[in-house]
Amino acid sequence: MRAEIIGVGTELLLGQIANTNAQWISSRLATLGHSVYHHTVVGDNLKRVTDSFALAESRADLVIVTGGLGPTEDDLTLDAAQLVFDQELVEHEDSMEKIKSYYQRNQKFMSENNRKQARVFENASVFQNLEGMAPGQLVKHEDTLWVFLPGVPREMKYIMDEYIIPYLQNNYHIESxxxxxxxxxxxxxxxxxxxxxxxxxxxxxxxxxxxxxxxxxxxxxxxxxxxxxxxxxxxxxxxxxxxxxxxxxxxxxxDAITIEEKVRDLLKEKSLKIGSAESFTGGRFLERLIALPGASSVCQGGYTVYTPEMKERILQVPKFLIKKYGTISHECAEMMALNAQANLDVDVVVSFTGVAGPDASEGHEPGTVFIGLQIGERKPEVHKFHFDGGREQVRVRAVKKAYEMIFHRLKN
Amino acid sequence: MRAEIIGVGTELLLGQIANTNAQWISSRLATLGHSVYHHTVVGDNLKRVTDSFALAESRADLVIVTGGLGPTEDDLTLDAAQLVFDQELVEHEDSMEKIKSYYQRNQKFMSENNRKQARVFENASVFQNLEGMAPGQLVKHEDTLWVFLPGVPREMKYIMDEYIIPYLQNNYHIESxxxxxxxxxxxxxxxxxxxxxxxxxxxxxxxxxxxxxxxxxxxxxxxxxxxxxxxxxxxxxxxxxxxxxxxxxxxxxxDAITIEEKVRDLLKEKSLKIGSAESFTGGRFLERLIALPGASSVCQGGYTVYTPEMKERILQVPKFLIKKYGTISHECAEMMALNAQANLDVDVVVSFTGVAGPDASEGHEPGTVFIGLQIGERKPEVHKFHFDGGREQVRVRAVKKAYEMIFHRLKN
Missing domain, CATH: 3.30.70.2860 (Alpha-Beta Plaits)
Incomplete structure (x- = not known):
């Protein structure tokens, strides 16, 4: 099918965000074998949205529209489609119930304009939006298949993957x-x-x-x-x-696997429990693991010890060690891993200490990082790294490196 | 001026890259006071590029085209423009010299199609491309001002900032x-x-x-x-x-401030130190704070206690309390905040316990969350919430809510 993707929203034309929705949808359609011929972006203006829709209908078999389904005055995607289709919108009961119950549950006031988000075309297939309010919908008009999706990427992706892509696969067979x-x-x-x-x-x-x-x-x-x-x-x-x-x-x-998931799977496979002792990474290592479903079977807990006092106070790093070597040292990373392992009673501990920047610390340049890895009863291994980039990059790279270390140690 | 930005390139329609050029140009034009009404993306197809150009000329005063200026068969932006303008292209001497000398200098063979990159319209203003081969050009046709730029962001940005923006500032004075x-x-x-x-x-x-x-x-x-x-x-x-x-x-x-930064600033202003005790949020609250420069002056450390055993073992939540109320309870959130405050010796502690999902836990549905907030010597406040969405949203929303709570408590 010849496809066109239309993004509706003045924020796109002001350059506040990039049209990553069009990119994502395009790559999905490409793997299905459909050809995208145009991307269009138009602002929140009824005349211009209507014109864009009419043009798309004249040249495409499949039009996917993102954005403009919210509750405010500016959200006029469906109003424009109504003009082009010459069809009435009706209130979708399930969606309206969902909106109402959201406001009840959260004890918030539901204003009248929230009803807008439950509007659908009478002959549309309506797809529940688990991630937000406005449902997705699919409407045939003349020879064109129209899909309306929320502009929030998470909501758009959910409805695409859950409903639209399976629908296209089942109904529009591609030769090769x-x-x-x-x-x-x-x-x-x-x-x-x-x-x-x-x-x-x-x-x-x-x-x-x-x-x-x-x-x-x-x-x-x-x-x-x-x-x-x-x-x-x-x-x-x-x-x-x-x-x-x-x-x-x-x-x-x-495909969709991440290194964090791979490490979680390896830990599970080997029945190992993991914990962490983190300084400048702020707990990011463990946070990325707990973000995954099924983390509780491998992940116990950890310490974030950002200041030297915290390293002493809650992780028992000895005063003399900090005085002699500093907190940004092989010795401190090693002691953090050892003590965390004993306190947490886990098999694997990773420890981080270093300088994320922007300023140097204890005479070390930003990007200087020590990562400790303690597995079972082996002697802890500690590696020193220098990561480039700003504060955020140094933190992200250090955490990624730790996952890499654990992967290479556990995979055999 | 009413502006339109056209990206030419099949790679955009395949979703291999996002149209960040349009975003960047839009934000520049917005600060100059010009209104962008449309973004269009079209593939490397002569008919469709020509149609898009004709449409743009009919509705815009300023059209900025990126991409399609390379040496290959696929690069046909200027061929399409030629059809719309009904004007001949000529070889631009300086640009041709530059291309030739590049190939000589690098001892590479210059194939005939490299000449393509030196083509310009006779009445065009031509702008040297310091970052690459194809020059930028600016052409007036009918009442529309056309700008042709390379698709490589670095080259496009150079020519925009160096020539096009000053040109627009000097020639299209915006009254307001x-x-x-x-x-x-x-x-x-x-x-x-x-x-x-x-x-x-x-x-x-x-x-x-x-x-x-x-x-x-x-x-x-x-x-x-x-x-x-x-x-x-x-x-x-x-x-x-x-x-x-x-x-x-x-x-x-x-403008650019975030709620995390606001909370950091309020803590700094009031000389308060903060720590955390986190379960399903996995340390995300503290991690988002440590991500900020200047965090060390307000942020000490914290505990991630994901399992019930960890809550007992490293945060001294009493066994009887967990047995009686469960870990997903007002009582557990309160005890976590209190004990963390004592252990960490900080002024402010936020605690999180709840169910991120996908499965229910201790009889509570995913999204059920208790957040505790302990400030100084007041009695801790604990609030119960229900957050919608998947595992990641529940975690993100809970952490955001905690920043909101702290903001509202500290701002007065």
Missing amino acids: QIVSEMMRFIGIGESDLETKLQSLIKSQTNPTIAPLASEGEVGLRLTATGESTEQAKEKILSLKTEILTHVGKYYYGS | QIVSEMMRFIGIGESDLETKLQSLIKSQTNPTIAPLASEGEVGLRLTATGESTEQAKEKILSLKTEILTHVGKYYYGS
Whole structure:
């Protein structure tokens, strides 16, 4: 199908946010084999939104609209669609109930304009928005399929993945099938990975191989086409096997998995409990683990000891040690890991101490970091790093590095 | 001027990159006082690019095109423009010299298609591209001003800042100056805020008021035009004062400030030290504070006690209390706050216990949350909440709510 994606919202035209919704939807439609011919962004103006909708209907088989479904005066996506379709909107009972009960439950006043968010077209398929108020809806008008989605990325993605993509897959069959897999690697740089796979990358046309670097790790996107999904999958599998013979030791998983999830799975598999003792990372290591469902079976708890006094007071790092070596030291990272392990009674502890910046500390430049890793009854290992970037990058990179260390230690 | 920004490139329609060029250009034009009415993205297809250009010329005074100026077959921005303008392209000598000398200097073979990148319209103003090959150009056709820029953000930004923005400033003097301010509120919903300000919002035309909801808070963007910046600022100030008389108690700051920064500033101002005792939030509350520069002067440390055993073991929550009330209880949140305050020796402690989901726990539905707040020697206050959304939202919303509680308690 020829598709068009329309973003409605003056905030996009003012440059306050980028139209990442269009990018995300486009990449989803591409894997389904549909061709996106246009992205359009238009502001909260009834005439211009209506004109954009009329133009889209004249040139596209599928139009996906994001934004303009909120409760305020500015939100006029459905009003514009009503003009183009010449159809009435009706109140969707389930959605209205949901809005009402939200306000009751939260003991807030529901103003009349909240009713707006329950409006749907009479012949629409309505999709519940678990993440927010306004439902998604799908309407056929003339020969065009229209999809209306909230502008909040989380809500939009939920409805797309849960309803719209399965609907398109079931109702609009594409001749040649596309399968793609994102292989994820940690502990190797992008150019190093590319060099190791150079001949493969150059010779491959189906599947194609596209490297993609992100914070502290590298991905390889393999994309294959075939007459059937099975055929395309076989091509992916055979290339993947080849890739793994070269760089398998850095590979931790494919597609949606994250390194945090991989570490959680390894801990679970080995029945290990983990805790942490964190200074400048502020508890971020453990927080990223507790963010995952199923964390409670592997994750107990931890300490955030930001100041030297806290390291002494609640983690029993001896005064003399801090005086002699400073808190930003191999010795302090080691003692933090050891004492946290004893206090928390866990198998694995990771400890962090260092300088996130912007200022130097104890004579160390921003980016200087010690990470300690204590597993079972082994002697703790402590590594010193220097991370580039501002305060936030240093913190994020240090935490990612700790996950990398644990992954490489536990995977065998 | 009414402006339109057109991105040319199939990679945008495949979702490989987001159209951040349009965002960046929009924000620049907004500060100059020009109104962007449309963003369009179109692929590398001569017919569709030509159609998009013709449409843009019919509705805009200023069209800025990014992308499609490279040397390959796919790069056809200028070919399309040629069709719309009915004008010939000529080779730009300086640009051609630059391309040739690049290939000589790098001892690379210059293929014939590299000449493409030196093409310009005869009556164009041509702008050297210090960052790459293809120059930028500015052409007047009919009543529309056309700007063609490379798609590589670095090259595009260079030519915009160096040439196009000064050109617009010098030649399209905006009589009126624009000033805008984003007022930030917490503890009040979007529609409630709008209802309280309804008459103001309806009657206002200069400044305009635009509400914008984000996670757990609401913004109001005030935008004023005036003959001078000072005059516009005065209008903003007078409206802001009026708004504050209605909803001032929810206001925490304007523009780039976050609620975490506001809380850090309030703690600093009052010389208070803060710590935390967190269960399902996994340390996120403290982590968001330590993420800020200057955190060490107000933030000491905290506990992440995810399991019941940890609450007993490192935070001394009594066994009988957990047995009688459960860990997801008013009593447990209170005891966590009290014991953490004593252990950490801090002025303020916030405690979290609850169910993030996806599964229920101790008979409580996901989203059930108790937040404790202990300040100085007062009796701790504990509030029960129900947050909607998945595991991550519940955690994020709970942490935001705690910042809101502290803000409202400290601001007076």
